[in-house]
Amino acid sequence: xxxxxxxxxxxxxxxxxxxxxxxxxxxxxxxxxxxxxxxxxxxxxxxxxxxxxxxxxxxxxxxxxxxxxxxxxxxxxxxxxxxxxxxxxxxxxxxxxxxxxxxxxxxxxxxxxxxxxxxxxxxxxxxxxxxxxxxxxxxxxxxxxxxxxxxxxxxxxxxx
Amino acid sequence: xxxxxxxxxxxxxxxxxxxxxxxxxxxxxxxxxxxxxxxxxxxxxxxxxxxxxxxxxxxxxxxxxxxxxxxxxxxxxxxxxxxxxxxxxxxxxxxxxxxxxxxxxxxxxxxxxxxxxxxxxxxxxxxxxxxxxxxxxxxxxxxxxxxxxxxxxxxxxxxxxxxxxxxxxxxxxxxxxxxxxxxxxxxxxxxxxxxxxxxxxxxxxxxxxxxxxxxxxxxxxxxxxxxxxxxxxxxxxxxxxxxxxxxxxxxxxxxxxxxxxxxxxxxxxxxxxxxxxxxxxx
Amino acid sequence: xxxxxxxxxxxxxxxxxxxxxxxxxxxxxxxxxxxxxxxxxxxxxxxxxxxxxxxxxxxxxxxxxxxxxxxxxxxxxxxxxxxxxxxxxxxxxxxxxxxxxxxxxxxxxxxxxxxxxxxxxxxxxxxxxxxxxxxxxxxxxxxxxxxxxxxxxxxxxxxxxxxxxxxxxxxxxxxxxxxxxxxxxxxxxxxxxxxxxxxxxxxxxxxxxxxxxxxxxxxxxxxxxxxxxxxxxxxxxxxxxxxxxxxxxxxxxxxxxxxxxxxxxxxxxxxxxxxxxxxxxxxxxxxxxxxxxxxxxxxxxxxxxxxxxxxxxxxxxxxxxxxxxxxxxxxxxx
Ligand SMILES: Cc1cc2nc3c(=O)[nH]c(=O)nc-3n(C[C@H](O)[C@H](O)[C@H](O)COP(=O)(O)OP(=O)(O)OC[C@H]3O[C@@H](n4cnc5c(N)ncnc54)[C@H](O)[C@@H]3O)c2cc1C
Ligand code: FES
Ligand code: FES
Numbered sequence: 001x002x003x004x005x006x007x008x009x010x011x012x013x014x015x016x017x018x019x020x021x022x023x024x025x026x027x028x029x030x031x032x033x034x035x036x037x038x039x040x041x042x043x044x045x046x047x048x049x050x051x052x053x054x055x056x057x058x059x060x061x062x063x064x065x066x067x068x069x070x071x072x073x074x075x076x077x078x079x080x081x082x083x084x085x086x087x088x089x090x091x092x093x094x095x096x097x098x099x100x101x102x103x104x105x106x107x108x109x110x111x112x113x114x115x116x117x118x119x120x121x122x123x124x125x126x127x128x129x130x131x132x133x134x135x136x137x138x139x140x141x142x143x144x145x146x147x148x149x150x151x152x153x154x155x156x157x158x159x160x
Numbered sequence: 161x162x163x164x165x166x167x168x169x170x171x172x173x174x175x176x177x178x179x180x181x182x183x184x185x186x187x188x189x190x191x192x193x194x195x196x197x198x199x200x201x202x203x204x205x206x207x208x209x210x211x212x213x214x215x216x217x218x219x220x221x222x223x224x225x226x227x228x229x230x231x232x233x234x235x236x237x238x239x240x241x242x243x244x245x246x247x248x249x250x251x252x253x254x255x256x257x258x259x260x261x262x263x264x265x266x267x268x269x270x271x272x273x274x275x276x277x278x279x280x281x282x283x284x285x286x287x288x289x290x291x292x293x294x295x296x297x298x299x300x301x302x303x304x305x306x307x308x309x310x311x312x313x314x315x316x317x318x319x320x321x322x323x324x325x326x327x328x329x330x331x332x333x334x335x336x337x338x339x340x341x342x343x344x345x346x347x348x349x350x351x352x353x354x355x356x357x358x359x360x361x362x363x364x365x366x367x368x369x370x371x372x373x374x375x376x377x378x379x380x381x382x383x384x385x386x387x388x389x390x391x392x393x394x395x396x397x398x399x400x401x402x403x404x405x406x407x408x409x410x411x412x413x414x415x416x417x418x419x420x421x422x423x424x425x426x427x428x429x430x431x432x433x434x435x436x437x438x439x440x441x442x
Numbered sequence: 443x444x445x446x447x448x449x450x451x452x453x454x455x456x457x458x459x460x461x462x463x464x465x466x467x468x469x470x471x472x473x474x475x476x477x478x479x480x481x482x483x484x485x486x487x488x489x490x491x492x493x494x495x496x497x498x499x500x501x502x503x504x505x506x507x508x509x510x511x512x513x514x515x516x517x518x519x520x521x522x523x524x525x526x527x528x529x530x531x532x533x534x535x536x537x538x539x540x541x542x543x544x545x546x547x548x549x550x551x552x553x554x555x556x557x558x559x560x561x562x563x564x565x566x567x568x569x570x571x572x573x574x575x576x577x578x579x580x581x582x583x584x585x586x587x588x589x590x591x592x593x594x595x596x597x598x599x600x601x602x603x604x605x606x607x608x609x610x611x612x613x614x615x616x617x618x619x620x621x622x623x624x625x626x627x628x629x630x631x632x633x634x635x636x637x638x639x640x641x642x643x644x645x646x647x648x649x650x651x652x653x654x655x656x657x658x659x660x661x662x663x664x665x666x667x668x669x670x671x672x673x674x675x676x677x678x679x680x681x682x683x684x685x686x687x688x689x690x691x692x693x694x695x696x697x698x699x700x701x702x703x704x705x706x707x708x709x710x711x712x713x714x715x716x717x718x719x720x721x722x723x724x725x726x727x728x729x730x731x732x733x734x735x736x737x738x739x740x741x742x743x744x745x746x747x748x749x750x751x752x753x754x755x756x757x758x759x760x761x762x763x764x765x766x767x768x769x770x771x772x773x774x775x776x
Contacts, residue, residue: 425761
C-alpha cells in the first residue's frame, strides 16, 4: 500500500491505497464520499465525474496515486454549505432529473463547462455532456437547465 | 501479501533506469483510461509496479523546424485545443476531438493510444496519415521509427530494455497539401471507431502528386495503403479512378467482426468512406 | 445519398395487471404539527412515486406537498403495494392514497366539528385549515385539530385506504372478460434521415402526443414521455444485445459496446399532452410508464420504409441491416 494525499472539496485527506486503485474507489469506499456514482467502471457512463485541479475527469479511470497532491471536487463540493450552486438550482427548477443516478455527474460536467465557457451554445452543451449517459433520457431538460444557469451566472449571478 | 508498488519518477532518465530495474513487473501508466478499465475489472492485488509517466514533462506541444513535436503524455484535450496543432496539422486536432468524451480526453494521452496497440486506435491512425515518427527512450538510448513500422515491430525490439514512448514528430502540412479525416461510428457522442479513413495528399489541380491514405480498424493495426499510393500518385483523379481505388484498396484489408460491426459491413463502408475522402479532392 | 422519411405509430396501453387481482394499501397519518406521513410499500425506482403520491395526499388534506412525508422504508412493515410495474403506481397507489387521505380527513372533520359548531359533512380542508364550507372565517389549523384529537380525545388521526381490482376470468363460452383497468393512448411521429451508402439511420425529429387522462405532475409526465421517446429511438437504432443474432458471439460486454443515445444523438423533440380523463383513475389519471418506450420504434421502422422503401422489422435498425435490405431490394428489382 502507498500513501495518498489529496484535498477533497477543500479538505486534506491522507489514505493508504493499493497502487492500482481508482480514485472512485478511494472516494467512495475509503473516504465515504458517495456523490460520484459507480455506473460502469469502464469510463462509459460519466456517473463518476469529478474535477481534478479544475478539469473534468472520470474518477473510475483515474489511478488514485497518479493524482497525488491534487485538488478533487465532487458534487458535494459544488454549492455545499453555501447553499445550492446556480446549476443545482437550475436542475431543480427545470426538472432535470428523473431517477437522479446521472445527476451528480451531470452537475460536475456542466460545472466544468461553465467554468471554461460561461455562455455555451446548445451544441457546446451537448458536446460537453456527451460522455454522461442518462438512461431516463432527461437530456432535454438537462440541456435547458444548463442553458438557464449559464444565462444567470454570466449575467453576474455571483454564485459560488 | 501486497505486492503492488507505485512510482512517479520526475525525469526521463530516472524513469528509464527504474523500468529497466523493475523488469517484467513494470507497467507504464499515463492517463490510465485504458489500463484502469482492466484493473477495475478484476480488483485483485497484482504483483505489479506501476510507473507513472505524467511527471516526466512529456506533455509539450512545440514547433521544431518544419515539425510539430508532441510529447507522449500530451492529452487529447490539449492537442485538440492547441493552436499549433489546429494550424499546422489540423487532421490530428480533428481526430482527437472525435475520440471518447471530454472527461476522457482530459486524461487520455497519445502515447497511451499507441500503447493500447488497438486496431481502432484513432490517434495512431491520424499520426500515421500525417507521417509521424515515434521516438522512444530507454537506458539503451533513443530510437526513432516511423509509426507504421512501430506498430508492426514486436514489443521486445521496439521498446528494448522496456523503453518509454517519448514523443511524436509530425511534419507540418505544407501550403500545397490537403488532408481528410473520416470516422464512422455507431453514435455521435462518445463512440469508438467502426472504421476510419484519413489521408494526407499533395494535389496539383486534379493530378495527385502524393497520397498517404490510412485505414483504421480494417486490420490488426491502422495501416498506410500501398495500393492508394500506387494507383493514384501521378494520376488525374477521375471518378472512375476513385471507384477503382476504393475497390482495390480492400484487398489490403483484413476487417474483423465485433459488437460494433461485421467484417462484411466494414468492407462495404470502407469503400464508401474512401470514395468520399477522395472525391473531396477534385 | 441521404433520404428522409416520416413514420407514425399509435399505441394504447393498459394500466395494472392484465386480468386484475392486484391492489395497493396506504396509510395516512396526521401529526400534531399539521403535517402528514404517507406510509406505503410502493417502490420508488426513479419513476416519481415519491412525488406524485404525496402530491395527491396533500391535495385531499389541503396542505402543501412539502408537508407530506413519503415513507416506504421497507416492504415488510409498510402497507402492501403489488409493485412498481405495469404502469400501475399512479393509478392504483394513487387511488389508495386518495382513500387513505380522505379517511384521515374525515377523522379531522369529526374532531373539529364540535369546536366549529358544524356537522362533519359541512367541513372542508383548505390551506392547512379545517373550515366550514362557505364560512371561511370559521377555521382551525389542521395541527390544532390533530393535537386536540391526539392529546385530548386520544384519537389516533389516521386513515387507511386500499384500492384494487378483482380478478376477471374469461367467460369460457365467449372469452369475454374485463381485463384492463384503464387505457392510455399515444401517437408518435418520427422523421429519419437514411444514408443509403453507409446505411446509417439518424432520427431527426420526434413528436409525441399522449393521452394521460390527467397529468398529476405535468412536468414529470412530459419528462416520462420525452425519456420514452429518446429511449425508444435509441432502442430502434442503436441498442443491440445480439448484434449477430442468433450467434451470441459478439454480444456487447460493457456500456462502451452497448450503445445508448447520448446528448449528441437526440433529435428535435416535441411533446403534447391530452387529458381525456379515465372514469376510474385518480382525478382521471392513467398510467403512462412503460408505454412511452413502445411507439417510437415502430414509428422509426415506418419512417425508414418511407425513406428507402424497405421494411426492416427487427430492431435495432443497424447500418448493416439497411445495406443488406437495400441490396435485396435492388436484386429483386433487376
Ligand atoms: C469510454 C472510452 C472511450 C474511448 N474512445 C476512444 C476512441 O474514440 N478512440 C480511441 O482511439 N481510443 C478510445 N479509447 C481508448 C483510450 O482512451 C485511448 O487509447 C487513450 O489514448 C489511452 O491513453 P492513456 O494515456 O489513458 O493510456 P493508459 O491507459 O495510461 O495506457 C495505455 C497503454 O499504453 C501504455 N503506455 C502509456 N503511455 C506510454 C508511454 N509513454 N510509453 C510506453 N507505453 C505507454 C500503457 O502501459 C498501457 O499499456 C476510449 C476509452 C474509453 C474508456
Ligand atoms: S463509473 Fe466511471 S464512467 Fe461509469
Ligand atoms: S435521471 Fe435517471 S439516469 Fe439520468
